[in-house]
Amino acid sequence: MALGNSASRGLWVRYGGEPVTEEQIKFAAEHYSVALLQPRQTYAAARLKELNPAMTVLCYKCLSSTRSYETEGPYTSGVSYTEAEQVEQSGEQWFARRSNGERIEWTGYPGHYQMQVWSPSYRWHWVRNVTTELAGSPFDGVMADNDIHGDYYGLNLPIQGARNVKKFHRGLDRLVKDAGRALNAGGKILVxxxxxxxxxxxxxxxxxxxxxxxxxxxxGWSATDFLDQPSALAQIKQMMGNHHPVSLGQVPEMGVLSPRLTLLRASTDGQDDHPNFLAALAAFWVFGAGQWSALSAGGHDAHNGTPWREELAWDLGAPQGDAVMSEGAWVRRFSQGWAAINLGPKKSGTLTLPPDLVSATGPAPSTLVLPAHGGAIFRYTRN
Incomplete structure (x- = not known):
C-alpha cells in the first residue's frame, strides 16, 4: 500500500453529503496525496486508486455516535442505529443515556446519538464491523472521527454510567487501540x-x-477564532515528535512499515484565497519542515468541495536550520524556499527576505510585515 504522494501536500476532506463527481475525482487524483471519503463512496475510492496508486484513501467512521437516519449500509458509524436498537431489545445497553433514561441526541446534529464508548461489547462490535467492511475494499484504512476531548455535543454530564468526560476518554483510548491493532493486522491503517x-x-x-x-x-476553531500562541505551539509540539512507523500485517515483525500520517485542516470562510489557508501552509512548513503529510482548509462542516492552493504542490526542500522567532514571527529557511508564520494577535515587525524568492503571484518583496495570524511562503526562482 502506497501512503501518500510527495509531489503534493494536499488533503481532500470529502465526506460531505453531496455526490462525488467524476470531475472532482480526476482533480483530486491529480492534486491531492490523501483523501477522506464517506464509506459509501467506494467507487470514488477505487477510481482515485486507479488514477493515482500512490494516493492514500481513507474511509470515514465515527467512534462515538450512531446515526438514526442511516437505514442501510455502509454506515458512517462502526455500529448502525438498527444494530444498537436490536442489542438493547436483548437487554444490553449501547446508547448513552441521561439520568432520566433518555437517549442523548447530539446538539446541532439531529439524528446523531451518543454511544457508550466505555462498553466492551460496543467496542468489540465496532471493531468487528469496521474491519470486516474494510477487508478487500479499495480504502487504505479509516479516518476515525470524534475522538473527543470535551463535551462538544450537549452531553451535559453526569449521565448514566459516566460522571465526567474521563469515562469517555478511557473508552476511546481502548477503542482506538483495539481498532488500530485489528486494522493494522489486516493491512489497513487507523487515523x-x-x-x-x-x-x-x-x-x-x-x-x-x-x-x-x-x-x-x-x-484555530474558526475563520476568526484562533488559538493563542502558547496553545498553538502546544498543539504543534504534539505532532513534532519522531513517531515510529506503523507495521502492517498479521505478524508485526514481518509486516510492511508505513510512516504515520499527519493530516491538518485549517478553518476559513470557504474561499481558497482566505489568508488562513496560506498561514496554515506556512506553519506546515515552518514547524513540520516538510515531514507532515497533508493539509486542507475550508468552512465549518464544509466537506463537499476541492479546496486548493498552488503552493500545496511546492517542495521547499530541506530545512536550513530550526524555526526561529524574528520580529514577532516564526521563520524558517529551506534549501528551495522560505516560510514565516505569525501566531500572535498583532502584526509582526519587518522581516527581511532572502533574495531571488517568488510567490505564487510574482517576485517576493525584499521585506515583509505579516498581519496577525498571517503567514507566507516563497520559493527560489532557480526551482
Missing part, C-alpha cells in the same frame, strides 16, 4: 481525528500509533 491533543500529553503519540492523526482545527 483518528484527535481532538485537542495539546490538552493531554502523549495522546497524539498514542492515538496516532496505528497510522497517523488528523487535527481538524489546526491553529
Amino acid at each position: 483518528p481525528n484527535i481532538a485537542e491533543s495539546r490538552e493531554t500529553l502523549g495522546k497524539w503519540e498514542r492515538h496516532s500509533a496505528y497510522g497517523g492523526g488528523f487535527e481538524e482545527v489546526f491553529l
Whole structure:
C-alpha cells in the first residue's frame, strides 16, 4: 500500500453529503496525496486508486455516535442505529443515556446519538464491523472521527454510567487501540481525528500509533477564532515528535512499515484565497519542515468541495536550520524556499527576505510585515 504522494501536500476532506463527481475525482487524483471519503463512496475510492496508486484513501467512521437516519449500509458509524436498537431489545445497553433514561441526541446534529464508548461489547462490535467492511475494499484504512476531548455535543454530564468526560476518554483510548491493532493486522491503517491533543500529553503519540492523526482545527476553531500562541505551539509540539512507523500485517515483525500520517485542516470562510489557508501552509512548513503529510482548509462542516492552493504542490526542500522567532514571527529557511508564520494577535515587525524568492503571484518583496495570524511562503526562482 502506497501512503501518500510527495509531489503534493494536499488533503481532500470529502465526506460531505453531496455526490462525488467524476470531475472532482480526476482533480483530486491529480492534486491531492490523501483523501477522506464517506464509506459509501467506494467507487470514488477505487477510481482515485486507479488514477493515482500512490494516493492514500481513507474511509470515514465515527467512534462515538450512531446515526438514526442511516437505514442501510455502509454506515458512517462502526455500529448502525438498527444494530444498537436490536442489542438493547436483548437487554444490553449501547446508547448513552441521561439520568432520566433518555437517549442523548447530539446538539446541532439531529439524528446523531451518543454511544457508550466505555462498553466492551460496543467496542468489540465496532471493531468487528469496521474491519470486516474494510477487508478487500479499495480504502487504505479509516479516518476515525470524534475522538473527543470535551463535551462538544450537549452531553451535559453526569449521565448514566459516566460522571465526567474521563469515562469517555478511557473508552476511546481502548477503542482506538483495539481498532488500530485489528486494522493494522489486516493491512489497513487507523487515523483518528484527535481532538485537542495539546490538552493531554502523549495522546497524539498514542492515538496516532496505528497510522497517523488528523487535527481538524489546526491553529484555530474558526475563520476568526484562533488559538493563542502558547496553545498553538502546544498543539504543534504534539505532532513534532519522531513517531515510529506503523507495521502492517498479521505478524508485526514481518509486516510492511508505513510512516504515520499527519493530516491538518485549517478553518476559513470557504474561499481558497482566505489568508488562513496560506498561514496554515506556512506553519506546515515552518514547524513540520516538510515531514507532515497533508493539509486542507475550508468552512465549518464544509466537506463537499476541492479546496486548493498552488503552493500545496511546492517542495521547499530541506530545512536550513530550526524555526526561529524574528520580529514577532516564526521563520524558517529551506534549501528551495522560505516560510514565516505569525501566531500572535498583532502584526509582526519587518522581516527581511532572502533574495531571488517568488510567490505564487510574482517576485517576493525584499521585506515583509505579516498581519496577525498571517503567514507566507516563497520559493527560489532557480526551482
